[in-house]
Amino acid sequence: MDSSSTEPVIVVENLTARYGDVTILEDVSFEVRRGERFMILGGSGCGKSTLLKHMIGLIKPSAGRVIINGIDIARADEEALHRVRSEIGVLFQADALFGSMSLAQNVALPLAEYTDLPPELIREIVRMKLGLVHLVGYGNHMPAELSGGMRKRAGLARAMALDPTFLFFDEPWAGLDPVTAAELDILIRSLNEGIGTTMVFVTQELASIFSLAERAIMLHKDTKGIIARGTPAELREKSTDPRVLHFFNRQAD
Amino acid sequence: MEEMETTGYRLSVEGKAGEEATIRLAGRLSLDDLEPLMADLQAIPGRLKPRRLSVDLAGVEYLDSAGALALIELENLARSLTIPFDLLNASGTNHGLLSLIDREALQRPPLRPESVRPAVVEKLGELARRQYRDFLEIMSFVGELMVALAYSLAHPRSVRWEEVKFYMKRAGADGLPIVALISLLLGLIMAFMSSLQLKQFGANIYVANLVTLAMVRELGPIMTAILVAGRSGSAFAAEIGTMVVNDEVNALVTMGFDPIRFLAVPKVLATMVVVPILTVYADLFAILGGLIVGITGLDLTFFTYIQQTKSSIRVFDFATSLVKAVVFALLIAGIGCQRGFKVKGGAEGVGTSTTSAVVSAIFLIILADSAFAIMLHYIRQ
Numbered sequence: 291m292d293s294s295s296t297e298p299v300i301v302v303e304n305l306t307a308r309y310g311d312v313t314i315l316e317d318v319s320f321e322v323r324r325g326e327r328f329m330i331l332g333g334s335g336c337g338k339s340t341l342l343k344h345m346i347g348l349i350k351p352s353a354g355r356v357i358i359n360g361i362d363i364a365r366a367d368e369e370a371l372h373r374v375r376s377e378i379g380v381l382f383q384a385d386a387l388f389g390s391m392s393l394a395q396n397v398a399l400p401l402a403e404y405t406d407l408p409p410e411l412i413r414e415i416v417r418m419k420l421g422l423v424h425l426v427g428y429g430n431h432m433p434a435e436l437s438g439g440m441r442k443r444a445g446l447a448r449a450m451a452l453d454p455t456f457l458f459f460d461e462p463w464a465g466l467d468p469v470t471a472a473e474l475d476i477l478i479r480s481l482n483e484g485i486g487t488t489m490v491f492v493t494q495e496l497a498s499i500f501s502l503a504e505r506a507i508m509l510h511k512d513t514k515g516i517i518a519r520g521t522p523a524e525l526r527e528k529s530t531d532p533r534v535l536h537f538f539n540r541q542a543d
Numbered sequence: 544m545e546e547m548e549t550t551g552y553r554l555s556v557e558g559k560a561g562e563e564a565t566i567r568l569a570g571r572l573s574l575d576d577l578e579p580l581m582a583d584l585q586a587i588p589g590r591l592k593p594r595r596l597s598v599d600l601a602g603v604e605y606l607d608s609a610g611a612l613a614l615i616e617l618e619n620l621a622r623s624l625t626i627p628f629d630l631l632n633a634s635g636t637n638h639g640l641l642s643l644i645d646r647e648a649l650q651r652p653p654l655r656p657e658s659v660r661p662a663v664v665e666k667l668g669e670l671a672r673r674q675y676r677d678f679l680e681i682m683s684f685v686g687e688l689m690v691a692l693a694y695s696l697a698h699p700r701s702v703r704w705e706e707v708k709f710y711m712k713r714a715g716a717d718g719l720p721i722v723a724l725i726s727l728l729l730g731l732i733m734a735f736m737s738s739l740q741l742k743q744f745g746a747n748i749y750v751a752n753l754v755t756l757a758m759v760r761e762l763g764p765i766m767t768a769i770l771v772a773g774r775s776g777s778a779f780a781a782e783i784g785t786m787v788v789n790d791e792v793n794a795l796v797t798m799g800f801d802p803i804r805f806l807a808v809p810k811v812l813a814t815m816v817v818v819p820i821l822t823v824y825a826d827l828f829a830i831l832g833g834l835i836v837g838i839t840g841l842d843l844t845f846f847t848y849i850q851q852t853k854s855s856i857r858v859f860d861f862a863t864s865l866v867k868a869v870v871f872a873l874l875i876a877g878i879g880c881q882r883g884f885k886v887k888g889g890a891e892g893v894g895t896s897t898t899s900a901v902v903s904a905i906f907l908i909i910l911a912d913s914a915f916a917i918m919l920h921y922i923r924q
Contacts, residue, residue, distance in 0.1 A: 389889030394653075407578055414649065415577075418612050421648025430655045434888055453574055453607035484639035485608065 299324045299488055300345065300456065305354035307340050314340045316514040317354070320507050322490055327482055327502050329491045329522075332509035333537065338492040339383075339460060341509070345490065346380055346458055347371065358456065376404050379449030383461040385441045387433040393420065393444045394429035400451040419447040423477060439470035443477065450481070456488045463495040475501045496540065508534055551576040552610075553602070554583055556591070564593035565631075569602025572610025580610065584617040588624055596621050601632035611640050615649065684803075684881040691804040692811065706809035707816075714775040715817030719824060722770055726825040729766065730754055730832020738841055747841040751851035754833035755826075759856050759864050763826040765912055768871035771818055772904035776879035779810050780900035783883025784893040792884070807880035811873060818872035819865045826864070859923070867915050874907045 298321035307315040314337040322328045332338050343349045345356055347363040355362050359377065361370050387396050397416045401407065407415070420429055423443035433441055442462060449457055462478075463471045475498055482489055493499065499506065499522050506525060508518040510533055518525050518534045526538040536543055551571040558564030566587060572580060588596060598614060600606070614630065621628040633641065661669065695702045737753045783806055786792050795802050830852055837843040882900035886892045 390891040405574060405577075411578060411581065414616075415574075415609060415612060417649055418608060418644055421645035422608070422643060424645075426645060426648040426651055427654040429653045430657050450608075453609060480639075480643060484636065484643040486636050 297324050298322065299359055300490070301355075301357040302341075302345065303355045303357070305341070305344060305356065306352045307337065307344060307349070308352040309340075313514055315509070318509075318515050319354075320516065320519065322488060323505075325482070325486045325488055326504045327478075327489045327491070329493060329499055329503040329506040330509065331494060331499065331506050331537065333494065333511070336509040336511040337514065338494075338509055342458060342460055342490070342492045346378060347374070376400075376452050377454050378456045378458060379452070379454035380458045381442070381445050381449045381460065381462055383464055385433070385445035387441060387445055387448065389433055392430050392432055393425065393436075393447075396433070396444065397448045397451050400448065404452055415451075419451060420444075422450070422481065423447045438465050439467075439474070442466065442470075442474060446477070450487075453485070454487065456490065459489065459491045459493070461493055461495075462491065463493065463498050468497070471495070471498060472501075478502060494537075496538070508537065552580060554580075556587060558591065558593060560591045560593070562593060563595040563597070564591050565597045565599055567599045567602065569604075571605040572603055572613065573605060573607045574609035577609045577613060581613045581616065584613055585620060588617070588621050588626055592624075593626060595627045595629075597629040597631050599631045600634070600637060603634070603637065606637045606640060608640060608644065611637075611644055612649075614641065615644055615646060619646070619649070680885060681878075681881060684884070685877065687803050688807060688811065688877055688880075691801065691808050694804065695808050695812070701804070702812065703805070703809050707813045710775075710810050710813035711817050713778070714771060714814050715821060718771060718774050718817075718821060721774070722767055722821050722825050723828045725766060725770065726758070726763070726828035727832045729762065730758065730829030730834075731836055732832075733757060733829070734833035734836035735840070738836060742841070747837075747843060748847065748851055750837055750841060751833060751843075751848050752855040755830055755852045755855045756860075758829040759826050759860050761912070761916075763822050763829065764864050764867040764871060765908065767818060767822045767825045767868065768875060768908045769905055771814065771821065771872070772875045772879075772901055772908065775814060776875040776904045777897045777901050779876060779879030780882040780886075780897045781893055783807075783880055784886035784896045787884060787886045788889055788893060802884070803880075807876075807884075810880055811876040814872040814876035815869050816872075818875070819868040822864060822868040863915070863919055867912065870911055870915075871908050874911060875904045878903045878907060 300322035302321070303319050305315060305318045306313065318341065330338050330341055340349070344351050345358075347356070350364045356364060358374055361374050363371060363374055366374065387393070388399075391399070394413070394416045397419050398412050401412045401415060405412075416429060417426075420426060423446050425440060425443055425447065428436070428440070428444070433444065436444065446462075459478075462474060466474065478489065479502060481487060491498075491502070503522045505520065506522055507516045508525065509515065510517045512533075517531055518529050520528070522538075525534055529535060529538075533543070535541070551573055553569040555567045556564060557567065564587070566584070596617075598617065603610075618628045618630075630641070733754050734750050738747060738750050741747055741749055741753075783792070786806070792802050792806075795805055833852075834845070834848050837848045838845060879900045882896040882903065886896045
């Protein structure tokens with residue numbers, strides 16, 4: 291493998307996450323490489339979303355570090371953090387589109403904040419981004435007027451507005467029908483391969499794990515940490531841990 | 544041949560006007576330099592008017608979708624001038640990115656035109672229609688609430704008394720400190736201001752009458768009601784509104800609950816109990832405020848002030864003030880819940896409804912108070 295594809299761009303080192311006295315994650319370490327589709331798996335309540343919130347800098351770790359592109363985001367100053375934020379896009383589980391703004395205004399918001407482009411150029415970029423997620427012509431619609439799948443794609447367009455180096459997805463398939471979910475998979479894959487964006491997913495959706503993930507880690511609430519790592523196929527075929535097998539074979543514990 | 548230098552990308556053009564031309568691009572074609580890149584590229588076809596235009600991407604280190612957009616716009620411009628256009632040496636990823644962009648999407652107009660600002664007449668009509676609809680909604684809610692309250696009276700066991708207690712604490716006990724403080728200060732101010740005038744006539748003792756009458760008859764119920772509207776009416780609207788947005792109200796309906804009986808009745812009952820009590824406290828604290836001014840500033844004794852206070856009001860005044868408080872409570876809680884139930888959309892809808900709950904409640908309080916003033920005038924005679 292050449293060096294560019296194994297170069298770690300997101301490094302999580304000995305991360306410990308606590309809410310008050312409750313420890314959610316303990317001593318979690320892993321790396322995400324440039325351009326890969328990386329998945330964080332695990333059952334409900336295992337701390338996947340908490341881990342994601344630490345990785346995008348919404349919560350500061352109780353101990354350990356999260357390094358994105360060489361910057362420790364928990365200790366970075368405002369300016370560095372602002373720069374890192376412009377390099378990451380996040381698609382939240384509940385799409386998080388601003389209900390009072392049209393789709394075009396939603397996508398234009400980060401562009402207006404982070405660039406000095408004239409309005410007509412921003413409008414053109416917005417049209418292109420909506421085209422990328424197959425929402426041509428929906429710029430003046432309000433989020434409430436769209437279906438769940440369309441809102442998800444609009445959220446993706448907004449997350450990609452600044453051509454981020456990193457895209458984080460929190461349960462992007464939640465609430466989507468299988469066909470829409472499969473279409474989203476194709477879209478995500480083509481964006482990943484076309485633009486080379488590094489993508490991190492938090493999910494428990496088996497079908498999408500196998501169609502998209504290149505590498506994955508699996509968390510478990512009992513150990514408060516990683517119980518398995520590897521490609522999805524490795525986890526399913528080679529793991530001897532019953533907790534991993536149950537997850538991948540959709541069995542009750 | 545000419546060369547341009549900017550921070551991110553390097554651009555050079557080979558070829559003479561009217562002949563085949565090649566644009567060589569190198570470096571980073573990214574969002575950061577989109578504006579100059581776009582301007583540079585768009586100027587070339589018009590200036591050179593080449594027979595054929597090629598863009599060589601061999602030196603490009605990084606291309607994002609904004610850079611790709613600039614290339615596609617150049618291609619569109621060349622096409623519109625009927626100049627044949629080629630992209631040379633695009634790397635695999637760059638090629639993938641360029642093919643992802645939907646060229647048609649850049650041209651196609653939106654399915655819906657941008658909303659235009661309506662004319663004055665249109666706005667006026669819309670406003671009138673909205674007010675009318677709002678009126679109908681409130682009327683139908685009042686009807687439903689009355690039915691639900693009557694049902695609760697007939698079936699006291701159906702009321703969720705735990706909830707009633709919870710909201711009594713929220714709207715009542717938790718609101719007492721601010722009601723007490725504001726009333727005390729109001730009493731102080733009234734006594735102080737009136738004493739400045741009354742002193743001139745040696746009528747210091749009437750400060751007690753003024754404070755007591757004004758507070759018990761008018762200001763006590765109104766001040767308390769306005770504070771409760773701001774504290775609790777808004778909270779009711781926000782709480783129910785958020786439940787509507789999160790489908791929690793729909794969940795109640797599907798489980799066979801009447802949302803009004805389940806959500807609104809406990810709030811309304813609790814408010815109707817605590818507002819009169821808060822009003823009594825407001826009256827007492829205002830009288831205390833007057834007393835402080837009377838003793839410290841007007842050389843009145845504690846005993847004379849209290850005597851004067853007692854003689855200045857009748858039980859009738861006190862009783863009507865409590866009736867007013869109950870009516871105000873019904874208005875505050877009712878409008879708060881109604882505004883909550885009619886929330887549409889998301890976070891913004893909740894905000895609008897909360898504001899509207901407070902504004903409408905205060906408006907209705909003043910309206911009801913005016914009605915009481917006229918009614919009581921004739922009853923007193």
